[in-house]
Amino acid sequence: MKPNLNTKSENTWCPGCPNHMILESVKQTIVKLIQSGKHKQTDFAITTDIGCHAKIFDYLNLSGINCLHGRAIPTAIGIKMGNPNLKVLTFAGDGAVYAEGISHFIHAFKYNADMTLILHDNQSFSLTTGQPTPTSQRGYISKSAPLGVFDKPMNPIKLALASNATFIARTNARDVPHMVETFTKAIAHKGFSFVEVIQDCLIFNPDANNKDKQMYKIKTNTNKKIAEKLADEFDYNSKRGKISLGIIYQSKEPTPEKKWPQLSELLRSKKLWRDK
């Protein structure tokens, strides 16, 4: 029987918003994982941040916490500590992670909990009506920044590499099969997997939209030097430059769930803290 991931909540994303496709891809990914018999629906726990992306919390019939702004990552790490047998997924936006919660992003790679971050990057704070985020392109004009953004955008892929990420992938919010493939690989990765979903905001930052022509798919890369080159190809700013999709970098590092004796015992015995 197909698991039911739907909820009764009214979907309030804008018509045509790529978030609808991200939601569909997440559902397909999780349904497959449940149907494969590897996981139960109750094995999943999600955290969501604050912003348009976070409405996904209401549209997925999965356990989880709809967190504070910027704090979806540490909350998820806590869930994983509280029960290392759960499959933990965090959904967050570019404003949430690259601005408000940037410290947690960096430390998440250092700690390398076995969980997945799906980052909806539409290069703007959309739910608060279009202020610039750290990945907004130079010159982006909004009500709060009428003079335009003066700075070069942050390159989160480079930051992730510098932070010793063990899994960095990028995918396209217009490409459901590629998202499903990438999310599946990210969830299968042992360690902290980071997937950046390149997403258009149809309302607030149309200048950054329609990057499909720049995108191309790569094979899984495990070479750090190549990963750095791939990260450099797209600066989140210019209309030129190639945008690689797929696993930009993957490496093997032991996870805290294996290193901490307390957590590895819970994992091995499939026990809860309360049954310790």
Add this chain to the structure above:
Amino acid sequence: MRLNIIIGGKAGQGINKVSQIVSNVLVGYGYFTFNYRDYQSLIRGGHNFNTLSISDVQIESHEARADILIALDERTIKTHRQALKKNGLIITADEFKNEGRNINISLAGALIKIFGIPLVELEKEIKSQFKEFDKAIISAKKGYDSQKIIHQLKKLNNKPSILSGSQAIAIGAKNSGLDLYIAYPMTPATNAMNELAKDQVENKLMVFQAENEIAAANMALGASFAGAKTMTGTSGGGFDLMGETFSLQGISEIPLTVYLASRPGPGTGVPTYTAQSDLNVALRAGHGEFPRVVVAPGNPTETIEKTSEALYLAEKFRTLSIILSDKHLAESEFSSVESSNKTPKFKIIRKIPGKNLVKNSSYETDKFGNSTESYRLTTENANRRLAKYATLKDFIKDKFEMIKIHGNEKSKNLIVGWGSTSGVIKDVIKDLDAKFLQVLYMKPLSNRIKKELQEADNVILVECNLTGQLGRLIREKTGIKIENRLLKYNGRPFHTDELKNLIEGMI
């Protein structure tokens, strides 16, 4: 009987070793000790001192005036000479400079002789502390032989044990079966973290240091959601950073217990000293309106009890529990023969991920745990939070000690205080016509407080803060303003002799 010893020196010279050895020997000999630690925010050098107070009855405070001054450096003599009583004794480290690293052991030996305690008691203590003790025993004997007996102490039958407030937090947490302690280092909360971290694997718990207090609080909430008994701890600055997460606790109703060990603010303040100035923030941190428990133990025994109660209440009522302490309680070493009350045991029986589908949120939610903006549900949820607080208050009133009355119950002189100041008040009123109302639960606040205030002729508020925060809370809840206030806010707790003089002048 009361003796007071000041032991001073530079950081790193080992003053704590002197008070530790002497305290252990004295406690083994049936005496009660109280050790106050006065140290600066530096690692080597400067001037640190301990005041070790000794008595044949239980004490929870130290005096300003000293019978003996142990000086590991010249500055100690300069700083504390005026505190020395008439005929007081100074012992300097110079007398034992050939003992090298064991100078502090010689000084401990000197004190043990002054108290007329047999050398064998000291040797026993040294053998229990050091693997290679031969040289230490020689140094101890050198110190012992250098002095004459001045205060002959008879062996007593008391069997006190020594505990700091930080150790008590760890004991209380372990009694309740804590699974995870997630925090970021901050004096004076860190020692509780260290205590729990020490034997974490054996104790089947985990201590995790997060990248900051914001992460620590959110991780703690996540872990609690997943079904672990979880606690975080910090001091004022870190507590401020956690404020938003407390608010998230309020709406998500995921159980969370926080240990707040305060120190003088605002800002970085005087980081290694003490104050009771964070009661207000403990009561109010976090935006919006939601229930919480704030409990303020006064000594290690109460800390063990109240830590367990806080964890119990957090889980039972899915609320925020704050254990309010301070540097004076956390880092002073108390000795006591009291045993703590039976731990209120509990198991997590609520729905948890892995077993059930469970959704908690920072948003107002419908019955599925999904976001809602409905005016009806917004009202209903708020009313439910308010009702929960009423139930919580009734429950605590029936089940736990919210206030304590010490001293002469019939006295019309009423001292009101809380937390780490309770110890010195209890010691001071032993010889006075006064009763002491110790407030343990700050939220909810006991209804009995109003009655006690109304029955007294003379009420004196004693707190270690600038504005009399408990006094203001009592006024808010009862309408009664306590006019007489003894407030100290120089980072140092009240001394027994100091407070006694002040109170005697008012009753």
